[in-house]
Amino acid sequence: MTSAERVRPLTATHRHRLGVLALVFAAAFFAAAALAEGRLLFDAELWVQQRVQAERSPRLERPMRVASLLGSGGVLVAAAAVACLVLWRRQRRLTLALAAIAATGYLASDLAKLVAIRQRPNTVMWAFPSAHTFGIVIFLGMLIYLLWALDVSPGRRRLATVAGALAVVAVAGSRLYLNAHWVGDVIGGVAGGAAFVLAGVLVIDRRLGAVRAGAESPTRRLDTVAG
């Protein structure tokens, strides 16, 4: 690892907190899945769906479709690819990790659909969890981690976090508005995506930490001197 590739490591406290948060989100995801599968909160979900659908107007259709597009697989994969291209020269390992998270996240959002089998409000299958929300949360999580790991100034980080959070809210809201999901699916998407990205960040940090440790080990230093 060259000096240009150095990324800020997580402290033990960070790792502990992120681990606990990942477990909490994973538990929330499975709880939401159980509620969805058993239709235990269906009346509440129906109530939300009715209220949202009652507010539909032609003026909002296009903005909502655009917002929904932000969380679609095509846009997220394209955005991740652009981020990888930008980072590739300076942060190869981090770029590869980002690509791995994007690919496994895409796969995970599909596999997560097997956890609860139910129909969407528009009767199409695979309602839970909302893959759009799942995907945008992973993207936002990775963005926050990247900015933090690359030591970007706190002001910019805050700006990116707020913009990302707004994107998550827009995507989640648009999925409800477009009658593509129940509110439980969207909550499941947020929880599942958050659990996945937190676990992903922990894995990346551990892998990069191992590489750092390898780079700084005495044998490696001797090899470098001998070379």
Added chain:
Amino acid sequence: MAEPCPRCGRADVTGDRCPQCGVAVALFRASLDKLRRGPAAPVAAPAPPPPLAPPTAAATSRRLVFHGSGPGLFGIQALNALLTLLTLGVFYFWAKTRVRRYVYGETELDGDRFGYHGTGRELLGGFARVAAVFFIPIALCSVLPEVYQAPDEVKAALRRLLWLIGLLLVPVAMVGARRYRLSRTSWRGIRFSFRGGVREFVGIFVVGTILTSLTLGLYYPVFITQRQAFMISNAYFGSRKLDFDGRGRDLMRPFLVMILLFLPTLGLSWFWFSARRHRYFTEHTRFGLTRFRSSVPGGRLAWLQISNVVAVVLTLGLAWPWTVVRGLRFTFRYLRLDGPLDVADVHQDARAASATGEGLAGLLDADFGVS
């Protein structure tokens, strides 16, 4: 004027909200309508309750479409198998429900998907009731005479009694399973139901079984047609009944031809009879002005069924999801609904049904072809 609730079917809803399920009636109707019209259509205030579907004046042809895929069903089955193992079999009932939800939810007619509303807990309850009421006493009747070395006459009498009980339980299970499944099936928010009496079907079944045995199988076409007539003509979609006007004697000739050709064709003539029976049953089924049609060819049915069995055996069961999907796509490819599908005057008329019959069908390990 009192109207039925569009969600739960309660008949006497006079206010804005249904006193039973609490749904805002006008809002619910408007959202259903929006769902059907799609998001691009202009949105109107949720004022007059719209019809369930625009009545079609001209006679048209509709098809059922299955959107599911082998990998999708395989994923569900894989997780089901894992959870069933981890829970020592308890998850089996939820697994069954998940597969049905998937299959029904991926089946579309006229732009809307079917829905399955059964739950694993209901199936578990049904199974527990059946086990307590039927299975344990029957098991005791079979085991106790052996344990206490009862006289041979007693054992023979008990065997006959058990056979008789079995003969009676099969039709009870068939009706119960059909009642349960239809009551948990919906299309466009309207539930199906089954209103046939158990006693009537037990009569058809027992008489049919005995006559089929006495006539060395010649009564079989009449028997299966009577069974089909009972199962179809007692089925309802909301408040409207399905009709069946087939007669058993119409299948007698194809059945005799099948028997004559059975040995020369090494049993393959069965598939041609099976396809003929399927076409006949389908073509004699009506829903209002809509008549069902099927053009399933015998050769293709034979190929489908034989290749499915071979695939399941060779893959040790792993190909099962693909065979299910293949079977459904095959059936729907040759099935169509002719005539106007006017469901505007169909209203919710759901009937309660317990899962006991379904549990009995599960315990007897028989699907009975009534799904």
